[in-house]
Amino acid sequence: QKEVEQDPGPLSVPEGAIVSLNCTYSNSAFQYFMWYRQYSRKGPELLMYTYSSGNKEDGRFTAQVDKSSKYISLFIRDSQPSDSATYLCAMRPRETGGFKTIFGAGTRLFVKA
């Protein structure tokens, strides 16, 4: 079993829809949870990160962590064609740095105008 599972998609939605992107994980030691957006031919760009459980909101984006279910989500409200990209989740334990960060394979999102 992979430590982090992420549905590769593609996920296609109409403009204005609410998008839900998800990852599941198996390591209960993970404490930091990150979401990255990667446009074609670009490097990943950090969107949001959360520590431990709970929600975090930034504009149209909401990150949610449910540690009891080992499940994290990224919600995009009022989706725009410019949101079309690959979304990567990543997570790591509290006491370690980059070496213990595990990435999901990414979900490709298409928002149709």
Next chain:
Amino acid sequence: ETGVTQTPRHLVMGMTNKKSLKCEQHLGHNAMYWYKQSAKKPLELMFVYNFKEQTENNSVPSRFSPECPNSSHLFLHLHTLQPEDSALYLCASSQDRLLVETQYFGPGTRLLVL
């Protein structure tokens, strides 16, 4: 754009060639990273440098050789690569190796090994 630049952006090389990838960050960060991104696979961390010192090496084959002459520059020297090494190689930096949540990525070098 992100403060992390990579050159070249595209590279085609034969299995007997030697080439180098270059990364430069203009953010004043102390940690720099090399990642490999293959199609439909998760990012794989290859090397981590903190204050010019290599702190982690994720069991990367010796045909990949990193070099970090200062906190702003990172190189990846390539020799006798295999076709399966074809991938997008991403450089990233962060304030500190523990603050990976604040990583900034470069645009990557798309490598094709023939």
